[in-house]
Each structure stands twice: as C-alpha cells, then as structure tokens.
Amino acid sequence: MFSVHLREIPRTISFRTGLMFLGLFGFSFLALFGYIYWQTAVYLTAEADTALYRQVENRSQQTPELRELEIRKHDAQDADARFPHALFDANGAYLAGAIHELPIFTTYDKPGEFRWERQDGRHRPVRFMVHRYEDGKTLLVAQDMHDIREFDELLVNALISGGCLLLIVGLIGAVGLGYSARRRLATLTTSIKKIIEGDLSGRLPTRGNRDDIDRVANVVNTMLDELERLMSEVKGVCDDIAHDLRTPLTRLIAGLERAQRREDDYASTIDAALIEARSLLQTFRALLRISEIEDSARRSNFSDIDLNLIGADAAEFFEPLAEERGMLLTFTPAPAPALLRGDAQLLFDALCNLLDNAIKFSPDNAHIQVAVVATAEGPGLSVRDNGPGIPEPEREAVFRRLYRSESSRHTPGNGLGLSMVAAVARLHDMTLQVHDAQPGCQIQLLSTVH
Structure with a gap:
C-alpha cells in the first residue's frame, strides 16, 4: 500500500483540470443567475409601475369630491397599507389618505421610491407616483415593495449559498480527481521502478477502460515486450554463438595445427580452413542482415x-x-x-x-x-x-x-x-x-x- 500526501495533489493535472472546470462552471453559474435576477427584478418593477399608472388613470376619471371620498374609503379598507393613496391641496397640505407627507420627487407622473415611516414605527420601501390636477391638488399613489425586496434578497441569498455549495463540491471533486490520479501514477511509478531494477517481466497495470493513461501504459508495455524479447535474443545469441561457433573454430584451429605438423598436407588443410571461414563469414553476414531488417532500414522501399x-x-x-x-x-x-x-x-x-x-x-x-x-x-x-x-x-x-x-x-x-x-x-x-x-x-x- 502507498499513501498520497495532500501537498502532492495540487501538482496533478487532474486537480488543475478540475479547478479549471470549477472556474468555468462558476462563471457560467454567476452569469446565468445574474441574468435571471436582473430579468426578474426588472419585470417586477415594471409590473409595479404599470399598476401605478393604472391607479392614477382610474383616479383621474373621478370627480374631485368622489376622488377624495374614494381615497378615504380606500385608506379604511387597505389596513396593511399595501397600496397607500393620499391627496394633498395646492400648497401640499394633507387632505386624505395613508401617507401624510409628500416625499421628495423630481417630476410628476414618473415613478420613484422612498422609505415610508409608518405610524406604527415600521419603515417600508414604497414605490410611488405623483400626479397634479388642474385644480392644483396633488394625488399620490404608491405600492409597498417590501415583498418584492424580500424576494430579491431571497434570490441573492440563493445565489450566494448556491455559489458556496458549487465551490465546495467543485473543490472536493478536484481533490478527489487529483487523489485518484496521484494514486494511479504512484502505482505506475512503483511498477516502473521494479522494471528499472531489472525485472523486465514486469508490466504497467491497466484498467481496461482505454483512457489516456491506459493507452500510454499499453504502448510502454509493448515497448517492454520488445525490449524483453531483444534482451532474451541477445542472451540467446551469446549462448548460441559460444555453442555453435566453437565447433567450426575448433576444427579450423585443429586443421591448421595439423598442417603445421605435417608439411605435405597444406593444400587440403587450407581448403578445409577456407570452407570453415566461409561458413563463419556467411553466419556473420546473416546476423548483419537480420540487424538491418530489425532497424527498419528498408521501410523506405x-x-x-x-x-x-x-x-x-x-x-x-x-x-x-x-x-x-x-x-x-x-x-x-x-x-x-x-x-x-x-x-x-x-x-x-x-x-x-x-x-x-x-x-x-x-x-x-x-x-x-x-x-x-x-x-x-x-x-x-x-x-x-x-x-x-x-x-x-x-x-x-x-x-x-x-x-x-x-x-x-x-x-x-x-x-x-x-x-x-x-x-x-x-x-x-x-x-x-x-x-x-x-x-x-x-x-x-x-x-x-x-
């Protein structure tokens, strides 16, 4: 068994690839969620503005007396002040409605927002619109935006929590990938060390899933097969040369020694020596040709x-x-x-x-x-x-x-x-x-x- 140190994991390609995809998915997540948040906020604000325009239009169709009466009645019915209305005279003095003071605004008939301090002491975000009539009176229609702001806050919290969850899961996944890759590389390293130490029969382990490491291991194993074969052939050639070439060389030496002792047998001895020498030369030529073929020197043909x-x-x-x-x-x-x-x-x-x-x-x-x-x-x-x-x-x-x-x-x-x-x-x-x-x-x- 072997162990993998945590400091080794960040150096693995798998861990860095996991971080790269984490950054990519994180950016995509933020972009998508930001777009959804922006579209939702714009849509809800537009709906509120449409409701304000509609309320102004409805009030404008009423007579001044009926308008003030309806505003008082609406104030009594809207106990939670979800859609507060108010009416002010030409000098801005309060006449009727839930809001007793005109907020600061830049222009008439244009939506704006302010924080309304209610009589119960609570502050509520309110979107409003101010409309001025020909008789100088001013109408204020508004909508409580508390629920919409809470929804916006819920979306932001979901974005933050989702981002944190994505970050944690992504980091765990990257560490897991790095740990797995490091363990597999440690196994390959152990096998390679054994081969370096002389165990040419050893091979790199594979999982059979034909991934990148498996393909590299298969190529290396094929190379080791060829290396083992060549080493075996070299050993076999040395043994066979010592065994097979010893006989003709012995005959050659014996013939020359015999000719040295018997001066009348030179011709037959030289002929026999030439036969043995040509046989040896033919053997070495065959060895050289095999080496040439194995060097792939003739693939060009x-x-x-x-x-x-x-x-x-x-x-x-x-x-x-x-x-x-x-x-x-x-x-x-x-x-x-x-x-x-x-x-x-x-x-x-x-x-x-x-x-x-x-x-x-x-x-x-x-x-x-x-x-x-x-x-x-x-x-x-x-x-x-x-x-x-x-x-x-x-x-x-x-x-x-x-x-x-x-x-x-x-x-x-x-x-x-x-x-x-x-x-x-x-x-x-x-x-x-x-x-x-x-x-x-x-x-x-x-x-x-x-």
Whole structure:
C-alpha cells in the first residue's frame, strides 16, 4: 500500500483540470443567475409601475369630491397599507389618505421610491407616483415593495449559498480527481521502478477502460515486450554463438595445427580452413542482415505488392529441388489479388527460407504446400509439410538467432533462417504462427494490421 500526501495533489493535472472546470462552471453559474435576477427584478418593477399608472388613470376619471371620498374609503379598507393613496391641496397640505407627507420627487407622473415611516414605527420601501390636477391638488399613489425586496434578497441569498455549495463540491471533486490520479501514477511509478531494477517481466497495470493513461501504459508495455524479447535474443545469441561457433573454430584451429605438423598436407588443410571461414563469414553476414531488417532500414522501399506473385515465384524457384527428392510442391493462390504494403524481396527471401526448411527436414516423397491465405486483418502466407514438425516447447525458441534443436544440430545450416523470417515479419507488422500439421509442421506469416 502507498499513501498520497495532500501537498502532492495540487501538482496533478487532474486537480488543475478540475479547478479549471470549477472556474468555468462558476462563471457560467454567476452569469446565468445574474441574468435571471436582473430579468426578474426588472419585470417586477415594471409590473409595479404599470399598476401605478393604472391607479392614477382610474383616479383621474373621478370627480374631485368622489376622488377624495374614494381615497378615504380606500385608506379604511387597505389596513396593511399595501397600496397607500393620499391627496394633498395646492400648497401640499394633507387632505386624505395613508401617507401624510409628500416625499421628495423630481417630476410628476414618473415613478420613484422612498422609505415610508409608518405610524406604527415600521419603515417600508414604497414605490410611488405623483400626479397634479388642474385644480392644483396633488394625488399620490404608491405600492409597498417590501415583498418584492424580500424576494430579491431571497434570490441573492440563493445565489450566494448556491455559489458556496458549487465551490465546495467543485473543490472536493478536484481533490478527489487529483487523489485518484496521484494514486494511479504512484502505482505506475512503483511498477516502473521494479522494471528499472531489472525485472523486465514486469508490466504497467491497466484498467481496461482505454483512457489516456491506459493507452500510454499499453504502448510502454509493448515497448517492454520488445525490449524483453531483444534482451532474451541477445542472451540467446551469446549462448548460441559460444555453442555453435566453437565447433567450426575448433576444427579450423585443429586443421591448421595439423598442417603445421605435417608439411605435405597444406593444400587440403587450407581448403578445409577456407570452407570453415566461409561458413563463419556467411553466419556473420546473416546476423548483419537480420540487424538491418530489425532497424527498419528498408521501410523506405515499401510498395503495394501481391502475395500471389511472391508465392508463385518462390514455389517455381524451389520446384526443381523438390523434384530431385521426389517431393510434391504445390501452390494455392488467393482467389483475388492479395495486396500488401511491404518489401517484395524481403518477403520472397522469407518465404524461400520457410520452403528451404520444409524441403530440408521433410522425408523424400513428402508433400509441401504453399498457399496465400486471407484473414480479417489482411493477406498472409502459409507453408505446410509432413516432416517431423517442431515440438511445442521449441516453437518460440526456433525464431531465436543461431538456435538449433538437438535433432537438427547436425543438419547443414546456421540457425538464422527462421530468425530472418521473424525479423521480416516484425518489419511488416506480421506475426509468425507455428501449428502442428499432424504430421508435419505449418508455419503461417499473417498480417496484424489491415
């Protein structure tokens, strides 16, 4: 188990991304709520002003005597003074109504606001309008705005509480994201440290949800697979070089020492030494070619090729050798052009290596089948024989450089043919599959990317 310190969380990308979205949502929330508040306040004020204009119009249609009478009656009926009216003479003296003093105003017939100190001692926000009649009297109509102001205050409090809740939830979410990301990165870091310490079999853990970290981990794991394979091949090559090249070098030294003792045997000794030297040189040339192929130096020569043509050329090339041993070599092309992007010469050489092995290790009068196969990923090549086959424990090892099984150690060759085929397969993003043909062996060179 491992722990994540709080001071490490703000440095994570997930936490900073969470804060960025928190700021974005917070700004959007304030903008939306502010717009709603502004529209609501404007609407309620406009409704109040409309009611004031309507009241002035209704009072203006009454006679002066009826108007004063109705204002007194309205004052008695409106006990809470929700819509107070008042009437003043030409000098501004109070005549009737709930409000006994004219508020300060700038112009007639224009809404305004003031705080009205009622007789019960309470202060109420009031929106009013003043209208002057031809006889000099002044009418004051008003509306208590206390409920509207309380509603405005409720909206503001909702904005503040909602903003605080958004901030708290957003911060908790950002911390949670940062903590989760930090824990996952700590797991990856632990795995990487183990790999650095020498455990090349270790891999970065994935969750299977194909997120960004999973995709990076899969790429790194693929790289580690290739690195482990290369390290294994290097170790295997060193072991196989020490094992397989020791014999020809020993024969070469023994022959030279024998020639040194026997002066009359120079010619045959030199011929044998040349044969051994050429065999060694051929082995090192094959190793260099495999290295060149694995370095992807020939990808620049890739073009669209038809595997049907390559299969036909390879079968035709080995047909005389098969006939010498009484073998039947058949070729089955694909019904349609088997197009693949690659290097025609390298694929031809790879198929030739497979056919050479099939003829070399199959008994006389055997049947060797070459075919172009089609899969969902793309076309491929198949070589099948009815020889001794490859034991299942050795099906991975045979592609290692200079590897030779005990049953084939005395057969001519250097153990690099299938290694070259494997290198060509990797260069073309193809896989090599070895199957039991019962009897014999079937090797398929299949595409992995369509």
